[in-house]
Amino acid sequence: MSKKSLGLLLSALLFSFGLLAQNTLHPTSQAYEYPTEPEVLEKLEQWRDQKFGILIHWGIYAVPGIVESWSINNEDWIRRKDTTQSYTDYKKWYFGLKDQFNPQGFNPEQWADAAAKAGMKYVVFTTKHHDGFNMFDTQFTDYKITEGPFKNHPKADVAKYVFDAFRAKDMMIGAYYSKPDWHSQYFWWDYYATPDRNVNYDIRKNPWRWNQFKEFTYNQINEITTRYGGIDILWLDGGWVRPRSTVNEEVLSWGAPIPDFDQEINMPRIAEMARKNQEGILIVDRTVHGPFENYRTPEQGIPATMSADPWESCITLGGAWGYVPNDKFKPSRKVIQLLVEIVAKGGNLLLGVGPTADGQFLPEQIARLEEIGKWLEVNGEGIYNTRAIENFKDGKVYFTQGKQKEMYAILPLEEGEKLGETISWTVNAPSKGAKIQVLGEKGTLKWKTESGKTVVTLPKSLQQKLSNSPAIVLKYN
Template identity: 85%
Template sequence: MNQKSFWLVVIALVITFGAQAQNTLHPTSSEYQYPTDPKVMEKLEHWRDQKFGILIHWGIYAVPGIVESWSIVNEDWINRKDTTQSYEDYKKWYWGLKEEFNPTGFDPSQWADAAAKAGMKYVVFTTKHHDGFNMFDTQFTDYKITNGPFGSNPKADVAKHVFDAFRAKDMMIGAYYSKPDWHSQYFWWDYRATPDRNVNYDIRKHPWRWNQFVQFTHNQLNEITTNYGDIDILWLDGGWVRPKSTVNEEVLSWGAPIPEFSQEIDMPKVAEMVRKNQEGILIVDRTVHGPFENYRTPEQGIPATMSPDPWESCITLGGAWGYVPNDRFKPSRKVIHLLIEIVAKGGNLLLGVGPTANGLFLPEQVERLEEIGAWLKVNGEGIYNTRAIESFQDGAFYFTQGKEKELFALLPLEEGEELGERISWSVNPPKKGSKIQVLGEKGSLKWKTENGKTVVSIPKSLQKKLAEVPALVFKYEVE
């Protein structure tokens, strides 16, 4: 399949399904297990202080500009434009994109600069997505970026250069790794058809083959956590690869077939190995609730209420996780509002930004990130290093608390929304005599308590000055 038109083949893949076709999950306190290792606990609290990170999906799917990996799955929700192409021929075409992937413009410093200007504090980068194409120089398969037209490039070991670039910006480093591997003969065996996302043979009847896959997975995770410098987060995707005993209503809601057997990769052994290599590393075995899901990761949405447990919403800047042509990017104001709500509810925001096949962020992506960063440069005190409180919202206002127990009232403003002469909230009253300040502005505002509400006066000069800002942050002390 060499038709140019095929590069749009899976834009119809229903982007709303998201990168992993998983639904939004509310973090539930009763199911979350806090780590007991002091080093892990320390790193987890440090991660919770960061609040804002970037998830970079990049792989061979960027070449045709299609939704990452999912087009090679034979499930009912997958729609390919070319109905004359056989499924097997399509997979061969897709996997053959390896020979076309030559990102000579690859510039990880551009990514890291843009993320730093956005006020992001950590990165999660796809070392391998479900399609099995490796963005690092693994020694356990030839299906990798270093074995192709980009292989002779000095930056061919892509993950190394991405991690180094973000490390230079003093960011936490996260390695995304897909547990399933649709290219591996130990997961999708050519002897059998590939009816869905799961392993395509009965593990109970072919234990040797599955054990080979488990060993392959361990070998790669050992490489990532030994050969690529300090890694803070191991972000494991593909939640259908899990013990059968952990299948719950959430998993069933994905609509994917559930095998009669477990697809276990021995997570206790994985955790022991990677924490021997990287002391205190956070492990995020997405959606598999238990000791190896150090924080929850609801996708493309925000939980309805606050949770005191650690969690992170992963949400795309555009409509897709990776690069697709003519994607529509969220306005920076929208992202700022998402960040405010997520942080007030106790979470972090991991924003998905996909580079082009040539290895660059688009100007529109960079522009959005710079606009977000400009707001955070002024108002970050109300976001970073804060924690959620029980009364986290009152009408349009959201509230966060700093480490010194200072409170922040965050007010998102829609485009064109006028700031009145008086604003008020009914919860979290200031202590008597407290000053209320607008972050980024000198002096303090007049306020009073009226009918149980905190009423703040906004001078006309300030109304005019702040007319276009996406959100205001008020700082004050409480009893």
């Protein structure tokens, strides 16, 4: 492939299907099922207190800077601008990126430091995406970071050093793991073509091969949960790998083909093993609602309503999950306001940040994270350890509640918007004689509630001082 045609292809892959592959809100009418194990419930409440985490997609796709994995899928929604290269040749090129992936600048301490300064409290790191390239030293395939040009680096077992760096910042640790594996001969068997994201052979006619895949998956998750220290979250992606009986309107909305046989991997057995290895570990079998989806994970968007059940919006800082050249990163103001809305509606925000092929965050990414952290240093009390309430919003004002029933009213401000003399709302009125203060500021504010409307008066000095803030947080009882 010439440099020119490669460039055209990479641009097409980024813009024509990068967002389509990921932009799913996972709508569902199926009720959430709370875990029953006390240790899992305790871990779940701990996770709900954290509110803000980082999702790190990193793999061979960072070398050319394209969307992770999806370009080797052959479903008809994928468009490649370069029509001269066969699908077989493209897959060979993509899988061969392992021989170019040599991140000599790999710096997990930089990542963890940036995340901590942003006010993030947990990490989810991609141990393996759908393309099957392993970012840990698995013993069950040689398609891994420790078998390429990076193998002699002292931090070649990447997942270990990522988890260690974030543990050193006292963060909860999450391991992303893709259930489908498009490199494995037990999932995409070379004997047949690979027409879509599903297993490419009839499991009913080839039970041995599928059983081998189930054992492969079990063994890899066993490795992750025994060899890499304490793991708090097992974040399983690839929701089309599931029992056929669980296919619902949500799955059908993806528009992907549905085989007329099960693609189940025996989640009860995997969960039992994982929780034997890691007591109380949260299991997030994304979109497969039931006992192994301990919290919901709407993607690239926010649900319209509040939910008292645990959930997490996973949203990218830029336009892509992994590194792509010239990505456009969201302003810190936008991320802060997303966080406010998500927390007020009862969720956590998992922000996607992709390192470069060399293994570092870009200066622009670090700058955005630092700006977010500066706001949370002052206003985090209204975010962390809070819970949603029924009347979570009135007009532009969002509300959260602390564990001692203290209330927080949060007013987002757009760039250039002037802060007025008053902030008002008609729900969640302060109790008689309550004190209202702006987080980070001394003194209390004048307020009154008349005819159901609470009006808080801001002195001119505060109006001017806070006019550039992404959001103002008021605390009251």
